[in-house]
Amino acid sequence: MATSPNRLLGVIFGAVYVLVGLLGFSVTNGVGFFATEGGLLLGLFEVNIFHNVAHVLIGAALLLAGISNKRAARAVNSTVGFAYLVLGFAGLLLVGTSLNILALNAADNVLHFASAVVLLAVGLGADKRATGVSA
Amino acid sequence: MSAITRTWISFAAIGTGLIHGALVIGAPLGLGIPLAILGVVEFGWGVLAFTRDTLPAPRAAMVVAVAPLIVWGLLVAAASTLQSPALASVMDVVPWGVAAIFQLFVASILSLHARRVREGRPAARTVPGAARYLTALMVGGLVVSALTTPALAATEAGSYAQPHGEHDGSFTPQRDAPDGDNVDDLFTIPGHNGH
Numbered sequence: 001m002a003t004s005p006n007r008l009l010g011v012i013f014g015a016v017y018v019l020v021g022l023l024g025f026s027v028t029n030g031v032g033f034f035a036t037e038g039g040l041l042l043g044l045f046e047v048n049i050f051h052n053v054a055h056v057l058i059g060a061a062l063l064l065a066g067i068s069n070k071r072a073a074r075a076v077n078s079t080v081g082f083a084y085l086v087l088g089f090a091g092l093l094l095v096g097t098s099l100n101i102l103a104l105n106a107a108d109n110v111l112h113f114a115s116a117v118v119l120l121a122v123g124l125g126a127d128k129r130a131t132g133v134s135a
Numbered sequence: 136m137s138a139i140t141r142t143w144i145s146f147a148a149i150g151t152g153l154i155h156g157a158l159v160i161g162a163p164l165g166l167g168i169p170l171a172i173l174g175v176v177e178f179g180w181g182v183l184a185f186t187r188d189t190l191p192a193p194r195a196a197m198v199v200a201v202a203p204l205i206v207w208g209l210l211v212a213a214a215s216t217l218q219s220p221a222l223a224s225v226m227d228v229v230p231w232g233v234a235a236i237f238q239l240f241v242a243s244i245l246s247l248h249a250r251r252v253r254e255g256r257p258a259a260r261t262v263p264g265a266a267r268y269l270t271a272l273m274v275g276g277l278v279v280s281a282l283t284t285p286a287l288a289a290t291e292a293g294s295y296a297q298p299h300g301e302h303d304g305s306f307t308p309q310r311d312a313p314d315g316d317n318v319d320d321l322f323t324i325p326g327h328n329g330h
Contacts, residue, residue: 005265012269088280092287106284113280117149118272121142125185126268 005126006073010066013115017059024052031103038103045111048103070127081119088113136190136248139263139271144244145184146275147237150283152178154234155203157290166210173203193245200242207231233286237279 002008024047027039031048038048047055058080065076087102091109094100102108156174159167176199183191190196213219263271 003265005268008265009269088284092284106288110277110280110284113284114273114276117146117279118269118276120182121145121185121272121276122269124182125138125142128188 004070004073005122006070006077007066009119009122010062010073010077012066013119014059014061014063014066017055018063019059021052021055021057021059024055025049028052034101036098036100036103044107046103046105046108048101051102051104054102074123074127076123077119078123081116081121081123084112084116084119088116136244137263139268139275140244141190142185142272143275144190144241145181146279147240148177148181148184150181150279150286151234151237151241152176152181153283154230154237154286154290157287158230160290173199190245190248193249197242197245197249200238200245204235204238207235227289229289230286233282236282 020041024039024041027041028047028049029039031038033049035048038046038051041047061076062080065072088109091102091104091112094102095104095106095109104112152174154174155170155177159171159174162170180191180196180199
């Protein structure tokens with residue numbers, strides 16, 4: 001696992017997102033499931049219950065694929081990366097509207113875009129041959 | 136060129152592609168069409184740059200990276216000389232400036248690489264370890280996203296994404312909606328009263 005960037009990324013991001021999801025529940029007391037305004041994680045990143053659940057599920061998927069094998073890790077990293085890219089765009093449009101069922105804010109969008117490019121770059125660009133990173 | 140440098144360049148290209156794409160909305164047609172093409176080309180090149188093992192068409196990429204900067208300079212000069220408000224309205228410094236930063240980064244790395252190849256001493260195609268690669272990518276991804284997201288919000292397209300009345304320039308939109316704000320306001324052409 002230590003030589004495959006995809007597996008390493010899957011495990012790290014997966015664990016972090018599961019943790020973030022669980023921590024999110026500590027700031028969303030009394031916040032509705034699809035509430036358009038929620039609690040602030042680390043004082044910066046807005047979340048609601050739906051957002052927390054999504055984090056836990058996505059994190060679990062990344063983690064499981066990372067633990068399994070290179071092909072699964074590549075596939076899940078790329079898929080989640082693409083989903084985050086779409087979410088980043090959608091987030092720009094949804095912020096402040098009544099359709100913002102994930103309670104996204106600007107800081108969330110930055111983090112989602114960043115996660116998206118990293119996941120896509122590693123999912124599509126690394127582990128293409130036997131050894132980890134392609135020069 | 137190391138895999139890390141190549142991926143950072145691809146992130147920058149993706150960022151500038153997104154910004155140029157977003158600038159199409161609200162731009163006059165003569166500017167909008169080239170911008171749309173540029174945005175798609177830059178975004179596509181960026182994706183190819185990290186999926187392939189080598190940079191696609193590095194010499195052409197250098198031209199594409201530098202040309203919009205020159206065009207921006209000329210357009211700003213034209214807008215102020217000709218006193219054209221339609222042109223000036225799409226010359227906001229934040230999106231063009233951030234895109235320019237990305238393009239300068241790509242152009243400098245590409246030209247450095249080209250010079251090394253010309254002189255016969257190309258930098259080693261280093262293969263970094265997985266941990267270092269991932270850390271570098273995360274840093275690069277965060278930097279590009281932290282620059283691109285506010286740049287997108289500062290475009291005309293971005294202004295339609297926010298309910299009117301919240302243009303206070305802050306990075307994080309305020310959580311309290313102004314009184315009387317409703318979703319329908321998003322879909323009417325704003326009269327720009329209330330700024």
